Amino acid sequence: MTATLLPSDAERGPRRWPFLGNLPAFARDPLAFFESLRDDYGDWVPWALGPQRNIMVSRPEHAAELLGAVESTFRPQTLGWAFRQLLGNGVVVATGEDWRRKRALVQPAVRPRQVRSYAATMVECADALAGGWSEGSRIDVHREMAGLTQRIAVRTLFGSDAAGREAPISEAMATAQRELGAEFRGLTLFLPPWVRTPGRRRMRAAVAVLDREVEHVIREHEAASARGAERDDLLGRLLAARDEHGGPLSRTELRDESITLYIGGHETTSTTLTWAWQLLSGAPAARARLSEELDRVLGGRLPTYEDYARLTWTQQVVKEALRLYPPVWLISAVAGEGAVIGGRRVPAGTGVWTSPWSVQRDARWFPDPEAFRPERWDANAPHPVPEHAWFPFGGGPRACLGARFALVEAALVLAVLARRFHLDTGPDPAAVFPGLTLQPTGPVPATVRPVRP
Template sequence: MTAVLAPSAAGLPVIGSLLDLQRDSLNAFLRAQRDHGDVVRFVAGPPGLRVEFYGVFSAEGTQQVLATDSVNFRKDNKFYLEVQESVGDGLLTSQDDDYVRQRRLVQPLFTRRRVDTYAATMCEEASAAVERWRTAPGQVVDLLAEATGLTLRTVSRILFGADVEAAVDVVRRSFPVVADYTRQRGFAPANLPRHWPTPGNRRAAAAQRELNDLCDEIIARRRDQPGGGTAVRGDDGIADLLGLLADATDGDGDRLSAGEVRDQVLLFLLAGHETTATSVAFALHLLARHPDAQAAAREEVDRVLGTRRPGADDLDALPYVTKVLKEAMRLYPAAPAIGRRAVADTEVDGYRVPAGANVFVSPWVTHRNPAYWDDPERFDPERFSPEAEAARPRYAWFPFGGGPRACIGQRFSMLESVLAVAIVLQAYELAAIDTDVSLSLGITLRAAGPLRCRLTAR
């Protein structure tokens, strides 16, 4: 192999980039790309606890890692192993034959036709949130907190049907504990064993048990009901997703075990509410900060919908709102970094990546790479006109990942996000209160403080 070793990010003696990554990893990644290029080696931690990993920031390199050479970049790095310990071996973390089997069984539940049947539930929850906001003190709401509550209720209803209230209470209480614990362990140079009775371990274990028990109890109750199936249909005749998962079979009669169903449910709870909440909240925040874009989006909503509630068939008729969501996901991707491990020595963008190396691609950085985006920090939904999208490399924008491990819920997230934003714009004009937003990197991207907005009813 003639490729050279990638340049190293600047750091301190002995501990390398450890402090920069702990203080502000997102800006550390951006500086590394700006100063060293599209493949950068990071070294963090003191001798004996040192971690080395490679950041790949070009669209072409990202495509290689996620798609064209995906067999060489596996999901068994430290972070995914911690996620697996916390939320089980679902589609996010499973590999090889297990992943292929799970994807084969689950994919039919996420076709466009199936996902579109959930539009009414999405709209009902968004409309209920809009009504609750009418009594908000001072007509001020925290967009991220509200969007998180909205998407949690939505995905819980779609997953659990009539069991939604118990599910929402448990998830709201327990999931943040599990998510924070997983993030801390995933990024720490070293960890104590999970079974040691430290306060943090005990608190996380209790939260994890509560989530597992919730899913196990509902699954068991469904399997004991008369009729032989586990799916429960709501008043609209739509079966809930948990039951469909439990009943799903392939052509050979294979089906998911109760434990596998639980693992998928926990994954969908995480991916189905935190990531979509980030997209909805930041889309509304950006519209609140940019009155011209807000006016353009509202004009489209008024013209297409008037005062009626939207549905799945309206998605293609709301292209500007869709552009707003895509631009929000460019600037604030819910998964700002995606990790892999190299199986064999390989070359990425002319640099050697050794076998066993931890590698990550970063929507946060690539979405700001000036090779693909003019004035990248500027909010401009027209970046996603059909002409502009066709002129860019495929992996210049990849908030849902890509390749064979691309997010199975992309249609679900985009549909829920566009419908929610449209319903909010029907009801309110938005004005941002918090304009400078600090961010934190957990399992997903989050605002470190409030994302407040003042509402004016239309």
Template sequence: MTTANASSYALPEPAPGPTGMPLLGNLPDFAADPLAFLTRLRDDHGDVVAWRLGGRPCLFLARPEHIAEVLAGAETVFRKTELGSAFRQVFGAGLVTSEGAEWQRRRAAVQPAVRPRHVKSYARTMIDCAEEFVSDRRSCERVDVRREMMTLTQRIAVRTIFGIDSTGREAAIGRAMDIAQEELGASLRGLGGRLPAWIPTPGRRRLAAAVEEIDTEVGRVVKERRRAHEERDDLVSRLMAASDEQGRSLTDREIRDEAVTLYVGGHETTGMLLTWAWYLLSRNPEARGRLTAELDDVIGQGRAPSYDDYEQLRYTRQIVKETLRLYPPVWLTRVVAREGSVLAGRSIPEGTMLWTSQWATHRDPRWFPDPAEFRPERWNDEVATGIPEHAWYPFGGGPRACIGARFAQVEAALVLATVARRCHFDIDSGDIAPKAELMLRPDRDVMATVRLV
């Protein structure tokens, strides 16, 4: 990837954004369709746009070099946004919600659990779950691809994170997590998240019940591990064995918080990624044919994929990257300016919220010609060198980059390879639009006919 020149780096005077409403600012337009709103800021107003979310002054940034500086300064120059009571309920004081010294302590303890050598040990579970999924498929069967991929990645997440291999308990954690994620998305997008925490809305009651279920199930797993006094090859066990730079172990509550954080990142992100990948492959038969050819060449017909195949599955990995470009599960990044914050040579008033959008940047025609087109070959080594740094950043960047990025990409590629060798989803005609919730979800069921290959 390329880097920006000095002339494009300096932050210009922010352009005024769309006129908002009294008190609400641009909140109604953002809440109605955040993806379209953020794209319009770039297309109609420029690379640096001033707007208002309620009474909060905001700055939208579109250029990769400015995005890179925002991400790099997320723990020093800027601070994370206040995510609200719903996020604190779900994630506790984990990596998503903590900051400063506490965030550094937790990251130092959690990071070793998802190192590449550990991801390799989880690959067998990923492939086994995908093989189980394929063995249950029948030719001409009708399925909802999103539901099937979410169930599959849920099973992988529960087994790799919690070490649970029980359908009933998998389902219990999965249902609670799904409710929690739906309510988090509603809180992020709408007015409900800005109401005082003491107001008992229906969504908040559903969230409280889901969190209680999550706490019960995760607490049960931790207690079982402590009673058994055995080493297990799952993330909870690794978190239990982890320690920070001072040698302090994580408490049971801290283990719970980080396990939930890893679950949401590992399950929802990868499930959405695979759903969109199948949608794009169904709409692009030439790419599907190239995928089949690569799988025949690298794996053949006599065995299942393995972790050792991952680096050789170049086109498969390009499909994953291109899907993440077009439909990044995490579509929005926000930080808040501290006193004295400076970005690209310009002072930013304290309290200003700085917004960047993976959705808008990944579809910017300056960095990606014909940005709406699905072209995995964009990521050939020779071509990708012309793409600026941070024009593609589905896992964030800087110190707060997602620690599960490799886990998610390995899982997506190996599941895609395992399933694609034996079946394909012919998704019903008609466009499917993304819906911006906590993650980028399809706006309707993704119905398909299974075709065994």
């Protein structure tokens, strides 16, 4: 029997399969699909993910409207069973008064003053990694950056090195990434929670490992507190946090926020650094300017938090890596009554999507958009970046709480390592896998070269 296509909405958009909508094209390559919506159909495109009717918006000002209206005329969209299993009902998922309470409790732990106190740990861990590299050695950049940011996340979040437990945590998070991406791009997304597939069983096992590790460190903190030895880390601040009624975070809430902060401090930064090294490997001029800045600002010493503001080119390298490879590659919300985007009414229940990947690779806002050009972010750049065209951390009231932590961490780690080494990843860029974050599909091999032979 030959399948037929449903007619599209009255507005121009891709034709849809019965029951599946545009799921086949989306599942094959979500990033290319979003770009095709933008290029072939415009800035406001109706499409369907299974039975869910959606609108894709690709103008920066429309993305900003969407982000600014979440918690008023839009509500966050939970992207499947696996997503909820991993993040629980943490600040990324919660809505309404529950979200406002959790945000107020979590936000103080990641304010700039607190990030300053974590900078020394970031530098110390990066310097220890550099001490293990040698000229001519071959490394997997992604594995190295993931291990480094994991150590930083564990120490700043949990106040310990989790000695002997890094591998189970890393393996569990990798499994969760794979299964979440697989569910989001397949029919499993539409199955009820009680259906047990092999992928869902793997996801449950991975989440159980993460839950066990979080519970272990919570008990360590409680034992230390009982002895009068308070710990100055993120988890310690979450344990001490009280809402306006004097209530603490519950055990489940502590778990959810710990996982959320761990992903923000580990997964997003490790991928950003991996892509930054790959991009620098193919851009000798940008790499030379980075070395010049590190020599001039640091003079051979390790960076401190105070150096962050002066490492302007280093920051621009990070920003450009985040432009080309935003860890959070899609943002979606569901319209409520009275929702409007770009002066146009959005029917209640419609999903409205935007993609940092698609918007940040649009030639209208970024000339030669596929090219790695940190000079785009120069103060006197000839083509200033339009407002709202760069949003790798979201925006509006639900912008990522850990954005400052991630930016400082990426810049300081890059400064520590790049002052001594160049990583030659070769001419072939790694392929991209859109899971929970934008990951390489496999290892990213590189040869370690000293900055000064």
